[in-house]
Amino acid sequence: MTAAPGTAPEADPKATPEAATAPVRDSPERPARRRGPARQALVLLVPGLLALLLTYALPLVWVVRMSLNESGEGGLIRQTVSLATFGEVLGSSHYGNVIRQTVELGVLVTFFTLVVSYPVALFLARTTSRWRGLLMALAIAPLLISSVARTFGWMAILGRQGVVNKTLDGLGLIDAPLHLANNLTGVVIASTEIYMPFAILAMISGFGRLDPALEHAAASLGAPRRTVFRRIVLPLTLPGVLTAGLLVFVLSLSGYVTPRLIGGGRVFVLATEIYDEAITSLDWPVAAVLSMLLLALFGVVIAVYLWAQRALEARFTGAQEARS
Amino acid sequence: MTTRRLTRTVWAAVLTVLYLFLLAPILVVLVESFDHSTYLRFPPEAFSLESYRQVFANEAFREGFKVSGITAAVTALLAMATGVPAALALTRLRFRGRSAIEAAFLSPLLVPHIVLGLALLLILAPIPLTDTYWGLILAHLGVSVPYVVRTVSAALASADPRAEEAARTLGASGPMTFWRITLPAIRPGLFSGGVIAFLLSFDETVISLFVSGQNTVPLPVAVLQYVEYRSDPSVASLSVLLVLLSVAVVVLVERGLGLRRTLRS
Numbered sequence: 001m002t003a004a005p006g007t008a009p010e011a012d013p014k015a016t017p018e019a020a021t022a023p024v025r026d027s028p029e030r031p032a033r034r035r036g037p038a039r040q041a042l043v044l045l046v047p048g049l050l051a052l053l054l055t056y057a058l059p060l061v062w063v064v065r066m067s068l069n070e071s072g073e074g075g076l077i078r079q080t081v082s083l084a085t086f087g088e089v090l091g092s093s094h095y096g097n098v099i100r101q102t103v104e105l106g107v108l109v110t111f112f113t114l115v116v117s118y119p120v121a122l123f124l125a126r127t128t129s130r131w132r133g134l135l136m137a138l139a140i141a142p143l144l145i146s147s148v149a150r151t152f153g154w155m156a157i158l159g160r161q162g163v164v165n166k167t168l169d170g171l172g173l174i175d176a177p178l179h180l181a182n183n184l185t186g187v188v189i190a191s192t193e194i195y196m197p198f199a200i201l202a203m204i205s206g207f208g209r210l211d212p213a214l215e216h217a218a219a220s221l222g223a224p225r226r227t228v229f230r231r232i233v234l235p236l237t238l239p240g241v242l243t244a245g246l247l248v249f250v251l252s253l254s255g256y257v258t259p260r261l262i263g264g265g266r267v268f269v270l271a272t273e274i275y276d277e278a279i280t281s282l283d284w285p286v287a288a289v290l291s292m293l294l295l296a297l298f299g300v301v302i303a304v305y306l307w308a309q310r311a312l313e314a315r316f317t318g319a320q321e322a323r324s
Numbered sequence: 325m326t327t328r329r330l331t332r333t334v335w336a337a338v339l340t341v342l343y344l345f346l347l348a349p350i351l352v353v354l355v356e357s358f359d360h361s362t363y364l365r366f367p368p369e370a371f372s373l374e375s376y377r378q379v380f381a382n383e384a385f386r387e388g389f390k391v392s393g394i395t396a397a398v399t400a401l402l403a404m405a406t407g408v409p410a411a412l413a414l415t416r417l418r419f420r421g422r423s424a425i426e427a428a429f430l431s432p433l434l435v436p437h438i439v440l441g442l443a444l445l446l447i448l449a450p451i452p453l454t455d456t457y458w459g460l461i462l463a464h465l466g467v468s469v470p471y472v473v474r475t476v477s478a479a480l481a482s483a484d485p486r487a488e489e490a491a492r493t494l495g496a497s498g499p500m501t502f503w504r505i506t507l508p509a510i511r512p513g514l515f516s517g518g519v520i521a522f523l524l525s526f527d528e529t530v531i532s533l534f535v536s537g538q539n540t541v542p543l544p545v546a547v548l549q550y551v552e553y554r555s556d557p558s559v560a561s562l563s564v565l566l567v568l569l570s571v572a573v574v575v576l577v578e579r580g581l582g583l584r585r586t587l588r589s
Contacts, residue, residue: 038417038419047409055462149559153348156356178415196346264482275534278531
């Protein structure tokens with residue numbers, strides 16, 4: 001892979017952006033040194049910053065601009081600067097329902113994901129079993145498979161002819177198939193599983209304060225297991241739970257694949273509406289406004305997270321000071 | 325003592341159920357991939373490799389594989405070409421606004437892909453670059469660069485800058501020092517950044533949905549469209565093949581580069 005020693009210097013000047021500053025360095029030593037780093041940094045940063053500008057910053061500015069336009073007749077866009085489209089979207093009962101369902105889905109998925117991930121994360125963080133590596137790998141293995149494929153798996157499990165309905169029917173427990181797909185229930189079940197590996201990883205990395213010595217100390221001083229959990233384990237693991245909650249909430253607010261596939265066209269959230277308005281209805285101003293609303297929801301969630309984190313931290317240090 | 329054992333049993337049962345829930349869709353996909361029938365049913369009545377044959381016979385999947393492969397390869401190369409100099413500047417040089425620029429390079433990770441997809445559609449459609457390779461590559465570049473900047477920065481931070489200083493003192497030019505000293509030191513980080521960028525682009529679904537059309541359809545979009553209207557086991561077989569492929573890539577990269585050896589030395 002490495003170039004032969006003789007050819008390397010010749011190939012260099014064109015190959016690396018750093019080359020542009022090389023002559024500056026070779027000329028009078030003092031002045032080049034003083035203004036060197038900033039100019040060098042600029043040259044090195046330009047390609048990356050250009051890439052970011054073209055593929056990320058500029059497009060986002062375009063969305064903001066588009067949200068201030070109005071949609072005219074027949075898919076035309078009227079160039080103006082007004083909040084009319086915002087008013088139209090916020091005033092309609094349909095989009096009111098969409099926003100409500102988006103938040104509802106986010107809250108439900110976050111709640112269930114935290115509930116099912118916490119025991120697994122706690123186990124993985126504390127176990128000394130020799131199977132720990134394998135169990136850890138199994139917990140994050142689903143990340144190897146695309147969410148489209150996992151959603152497909154859930155369709156096979158939750159559908160009318162799916163695993164759950166077939167099994168329950170075979171056992172004679174149900175007369176008619178349960179409605180587990182094409183509705184919010186199915187989307188919540190599948191999303192919960194899809195975000196579980198993220199939650200488990202976030203929790204484990206946030207469990208740093210958990211120390212088995214503390215638990216042993218409490219237990220040896222006579223505290224029952226339940227008290228040890230409530231007074232020691234739970235407070236020490238809450239920061240990790242909070243981070244996992246933020247991550248899952250943000251991911252589920254903007255998730256598109258699972259609501260579209262499992263929802264079967266009957267679950268309307270902001271993500272599915274943004275796509276439909278942009279691609280099917282070609283109403284770009286409305287799609288842009290819905291995107292702005294999604295980002296606003298993100299802002300609210302992050303603000304709540306920061307507030308909760310500060311409250312938690314204050315309690316933690318407060319408790320430490322009271323004890324000392 | 326008996327209550328102790330009871331709690332242990334309950335705890336083990338709870339964990340087993342949670343693991344089953346977590347792995348349920350993967351297990352179903354694995355079993356279904358060997359289903360002989362042309363529509364989904366569980367449990368399958370007969371097992372065969374028929375749906376694996378279907379995957380290779382499917383024109384949309386073959387074309388999608390090609391589109392995703394080319395897009396991901398070019399995206400990864402461009403992400404490395406733009407990310408490595410940036411990481412070099414951010415870790416080796418001191419200048420004003422460094423932390424702000426560092427934050428800017430990581431900020432694409434904060435924006436939901438559904439919004440980025442729309443944003444890229446709005447800017448690529450008038451040019452018009454939607455439904456082309458370059459449109460897909462540009463669309464994937466923004467979300468790939470942060471990962472390269474991150475992995476390469478981490479590699480640079482752990483590489484000893486004194487080796488570079490020594491080379492400079494001994495008269496090596498800047499580019500020469502980069503090729504002979506810095507690049508070999510950060511090669512594992514650079515490669516993992518490149519592999520992550522490749523896999524991200526290869527797997528990207530939501531952004532691609534916005535910027536692809538009928539002519540240039542990457543694999544995840546082809547699969548999504550397939551799943552939406554048909555339910556047969558070939559998607560399951562395809563997923564199994566893709567997992568095997570990504571495991572093979574990781575193993576090959578590790579073997580070929582001697583990642584472990586490089587990390588140890």
